[in-house]
Amino acid sequence: MSHNKVLRTPPEYPESELPAHVCKLQRPVALHKATQLAFLRFDKANLDEAQRFWTDFGLITVSRTQDMLVMRGTGSAPAVLMARKAKVPRYVGAAFTVPPDTDFDRLRRESGAQPLAANAVPGGARGVSLLDPDGNEVWLITDWGVVDPLPLRQPKHHHMNALGQSVRVNATVRTDIEPAAVGRLGHVVLQTTDFHTMADWYMRHLGLIPSDVQYLDDGAPFLTFFRLDLGDTPADHHTVVIAGGLEACYEHSAWEVTDMDALGQGQQVLRANGHEHMWGIGRHLLGSQLFDYWRDGDGLAFEHYTDGDLFTADREPHYGPFTTSALWAWGHDVPSSMFPAKTPAMLWRVVKLLRSGRVTLKRLMQMGKVVDTPARPWL
């Protein structure tokens, strides 16, 4: 087999140079611009097990009661994750910081926002709770407190020898065997059966900018990597990803660690403690992060990453075809568990989607073709 046919980088087009059949992702006027992905919220049936996984993953416990677990990273955010004890484990939603002049009254009138109790947010904040079109809770908060960052070792990135650039002389590489210190929450990826409604809602309520848009064969946008609009301040390539699919669900979240050595040592610690590895280490294509994916006790995916792209607001959106090969530049094969399993339950879900008109047969076949085409057949 010749690998030349498949060893290629998928095409990318700036929005101003789109091929004729590709539709532009329409952007609504934003109500305000979110400034930070603050924390994620989960329900967990077994808080002890959840705490054990997240501790090995590199998060630090802020407080723990019978019913609630709050965790932070090493950064200045008072919390990056909250987990509540519940019968059914699930992803509950995300909290974002918004500017102090955000029109919360308008959000109550037009978007069904409910005020948050004063003590709802670790570190203190005021804000509202909304439901996105798929029913995920979204908290918009302002006047959030800060905490002192925790000490971190120096990044090894600064001391890497490259061909022709010898910066590390008479010095060895030794990294402590410890969980990868998570500095901050990077992004959350949500799957939906109604891409356009979800993408529109998130752009409108968070002021998100599309960084990379992936489209199906018919040219319709189907998955988008969104970043925060921080003006001239560099923002992560993506903070929210909305992905079309066969069910509405949490896909994964990603957490930034110190550097590549933290990624590697973190993997070693998680493996040694018996956690379920999912995918990595590799480098993503869209966003460029070095990644390593794990599953918690409930099968939810959590990504360690480092060395991601940063864009200012003026960088033009780029478009490319929806393919699995665009998921990663190099590394192990993408696990089949990232795609819908062809089970009776999934088939029944597809039948219901077809009946309700939320997906057409043509669309389904386009999605199927992508999923069934191995990106790197030699893996």
Ligand SMILES: [Fe+2]
């Ligand atoms: Fe990710």
